[in-house]
Amino acid sequence: MSGETATDNVPGVSSESQARNVIYCGVCTLPPEYCEFGGTVKKCEEWLEKYHPDMHEKLYSDDALNANLSALSVDAQKRAQKDAAKKEAKAALNEQRESERKAAAKVLIKRVERNKRKYVTVVSGLEEHGLDLKKIAKELGKKFATGSSVTKTASGGEEITVQGDVSDDVYDWLTERYEDIPEDNIDCIEDKKKKGAG
Incomplete structure (x- = not known):
């Protein structure tokens, strides 16, 4: 029985396995x-x-x-x-x-003051437009030569945090690069931290 496979003695079945080329639909991923x-x-x-x-x-x-x-x-x-x-x-x-x-999904670009005139720019709402946040964070980091990462929000969503005050530049970049996002749906807002009494 050495060297025999389970299909060697079955009539009509060849012992050589035959690979099938299956095509999958590019839309629904089914054959x-x-x-x-x-x-x-x-x-x-x-x-x-x-x-x-x-x-x-x-x-x-x-x-x-x-x-x-x-x-x-x-x-x-x-x-x-x-x-x-x-x-x-x-x-x-x-x-x-x-x-x-x-069409109704808003993209918010926030300029957030951290401390002593240090800012970060936070971009939220891009996932509603079916965009890959990690890819965009990487592109923003390269574009503005700064740190950029995807972070979790308190509500369970995700947003992109870019080091530095680049909110106007991010707005311009998004409107040029992603024309399928209506320009009216992109808003820039400023979020100042309250200064403590002292």
Whole structure:
């Protein structure tokens, strides 16, 4: 039994393992055959047509769709069309809500006085726009040649703290670099520490 594998004696199974090349959708991350269950079918279909036209033809050509529909009864066809319409409407509604949420999300740039005219600039609200805070903190540190880090807030969120008074420069940089954030949604405020009596 030395040198034999479990599949050596099974008829029809080769002992060599065969690797499969599985394509995953760039939109919903499911294999394209299962995109219909992801809720973003239209976008998935557009992605597949752009990056894998041969597979798109196999799954979405008129012949393929008709073959799939003809296998269903008339009632099942109607249900499938209704379900597809519902999923598409739900995906469109979710997309609209997401864009409204992003449009309403505020980005606050605070100039905070620490002590004896030393300042830090705190940027909050960027995560609402789907941005990677660690990446932006690193970019800000390089841009202004200063320390920059992501810190937790008392409410459980995250914000970027940049050493120095660079609030106006950060405002200009954000409006130039991230044009999808409406300029009206970026506010600069000043937060002074109260001086103790003494």
